Amino acid sequence: MSASDKIYIFDTTLRDGEQSAGIGFTKEDKLQIAHTLRKLNVDIIEAGFPASSKGDLDAVSAIAREIKGPVICGLARANDNDIDAVWEAVKLAESPRIHVFLSSSDIHMAQQLKKNKEDVLAMARYSVSRAAKYCSDVEFSPMDATRSDHEFVYQLVQAAIEEGATTINIPDTVGYAIPEEFGNFIGSLKNKVKDIHKARISVHCQNDLGMATANSIAGIMAGARQIEGTINGIGERAGNASLEEVIMAISTRKDLMKVHTEINTEEIFPSSKLVERLSGMLVQSNKAIVGKNAFRHSSGIHQDGVLKMRETYEIIDPKNIGLNDDQSIVLTKVSGRHGLKARLDDLGISINEDDFDQIFSAFKEVADRKDEVDDRDLEVILSELGNLDFEEQWSLESVQVSTGDNQKPTASVELKDSEGNLYNDAANGDGPIDSICKAINRIVKVENQLTEYRVKSVTEGIDAQGEVSVRVVANKQSFAGNAAHTDILVASARAYMNALNKLIIYNMRRSHEEG
Numbered sequence: 001m002s003a004s005d006k007i008y009i010f011d012t013t014l015r016d017g018e019q020s021a022g023i024g025f026t027k028e029d030k031l032q033i034a035h036t037l038r039k040l041n042v043d044i045i046e047a048g049f050p051a052s053s054k055g056d057l058d059a060v061s062a063i064a065r066e067i068k069g070p071v072i073c074g075l076a077r078a079n080d081n082d083i084d085a086v087w088e089a090v091k092l093a094e095s096p097r098i099h100v101f102l103s104s105s106d107i108h109m110a111q112q113l114k115k116n117k118e119d120v121l122a123m124a125r126y127s128v129s130r131a132a133k134y135c136s137d138v139e140f141s142p143m144d145a146t147r148s149d150h151e152f153v154y155q156l157v158q159a160a161i162e163e164g165a166t167t168i169n170i171p172d173t174v175g176y177a178i179p180e181e182f183g184n185f186i187g188s189l190k191n192k193v194k195d196i197h198k199a200r201i202s203v204h205c206q207n208d209l210g211m212a213t214a215n216s217i218a219g220i221m222a223g224a225r226q227i228e229g230t231i232n233g234i235g236e237r238a239g240n241a242s243l244e245e246v247i248m249a250i251s252t253r254k255d256l257m258k259v260h261t262e263i264n265t266e267e268i269f270p271s272s273k274l275v276e277r278l279s280g281m282l283v284q285s286n287k288a289i290v291g292k293n294a295f296r297h298s299s300g301i302h303q304d305g306v307l308k309m310r311e312t313y314e315i316i317d318p319k320n321i322g323l324n325d326d327q328s329i330v331l332t333k334v335s336g337r338h339g340l341k342a343r344l345d346d347l348g349i350s351i352n353e354d355d356f357d358q359i360f361s362a363f364k365e366v367a368d369r370k371d372e373v374d375d376r377d378l379e380v381i382l383s384e385l386g387n388l389d390f391e392e393q394w395s396l397e398s399v400q401v402s403t404g405d406n407q408k409p410t411a412s413v414e415l416k417d418s419e420g421n422l423y424n425d426a427a428n429g430d431g432p433i434d435s436i437c438k439a440i441n442r443i444v445k446v447e448n449q450l451t452e453y454r455v456k457s458v459t460e461g462i463d464a465q466g467e468v469s470v471r472v473v474a475n476k477q478s479f480a481g482n483a484a485h486t487d488i489l490v491a492s493a494r495a496y497m498n499a500l501n502k503l504i505i506y507n508m509r510r511s512h513e514e515g
Helices: 026-042 054-066 080-090 106-113 119-133 152-163 179-192 212-219 243-252 265-279 302-307 337-345 353-365 375-385 433-445 489-515
Strands: 010-012 044-048 071-077 096-103 138-143 167-172 202-205 228-229 395-405 407-417 422-428 451-455 466-476 476-485
Touching: 010 202, 010 243, 026 044, 026 243, 026 265, 044 080, 054 080, 054 202, 054 476, 071 080, 071 395, 080 096, 096 167, 106 119, 106 407, 119 152, 138 152, 138 302, 152 167, 152 179, 167 212, 167 228, 179 212, 202 212, 212 451, 228 243, 228 422, 228 489, 243 265, 265 375, 337 353, 337 489, 353 375, 395 433, 395 489, 422 433, 433 451, 433 476, 433 489, 451 489, 466 489, 476 489
Parallel strands: 010 044, 010 228, 044 071, 071 096, 096 138, 138 167, 167 202, 202 228
Antiparallel strands: 395 407, 407 422, 451 466, 466 476
């Protein structure tokens, strides 16, 4: 294939994905996801919206300094402050990009900008020109393009290219387009924009009508060579195009599209799990590519076909997305370090010796309570340990709950601080979870509000592990916590502690910055 056949993957999980209601990534979350995106080998990481807050500017700056390989991009409105903030954030990146957007539809210009077409055209020229003075890689997006006067979009695009834009992104901002219509629009740029050959055409499709992946593919077929989207399709309202869907559609139907990506597809499933955990947004079971049921078969006819030849009912080999179904090693409480290490190797998980000791201890704790530890149990163990150098300020030593239909729920907890001191307290509550949180709060003394509490079974059977996800809010900042245990009350206490530790560390760092 020639270079022109490559599709550039632009990941906006850390910017548009974070705009999902209920998501608030910490700086550490963003760095962890950015490292995973690097392993996935995406071409561009839109790391955030630097002008939106000092915290986001700092997070984008950290990613720009630390992540090598992908282009690091920041989003800016068409004004000086936004553009300057993006450059401040990305200027140390190996390959920086400034992404400028400006509304182009009549409804947006009248209701949001209070500007006419001549004003908007002048704003586009000025803002792209300003961005181009900072760096040679500038992207321009006429926001709400699919509901705009196409002739006006052509004018904006031509003006942006003349002022230095090297990527032209056509966003279906509210998910309004239908694939055939969208493809025709993208194809028309080649005939209507004199200098379009000087820029790469990109598409950014929202999923309000469930068309985001289909519209992205229609864009490719019409000549777009950059696709914008997010891991698991998270984002505003109904979300964005799911990058894993677009990537695997390209891979599976390269016979038709005759294009390719340079994505390391075996990192797709690990990337999905990480974003699911840190965002707190669960992937639906029937989600294409990364859903729990994407490669499971219930029908006897399907089972018979797959057992004879996988391709009868599977168009994708699950191993190609990093989902290894090999269960040749059965892990139990009598398994040793070599058995666990071999299974982790089979799953493509590389662990250093110090971290492995912690994982092995956690594995033994689970194995003592279960007949068999499967891959999903291992995912939970790794998820709980997560960033193994996490600066934990408080740890849960023990929790006991007394409850019943004729007594007031009471919880007693023992916590250990970062210096090794032990603290005990107890509290009554409206239920066992409420009493646990109140008992912990009596010791930790950090104001917060528990806004979300979710529990799900990770594995089957009466000894199944339950995974608890919580979200706490303090000073309008949101923090997610996750934990798993065969005792759901223990998992709840650990998840709450996990969220509180993130909140405490955030407060410490903010206090240090302000001091």
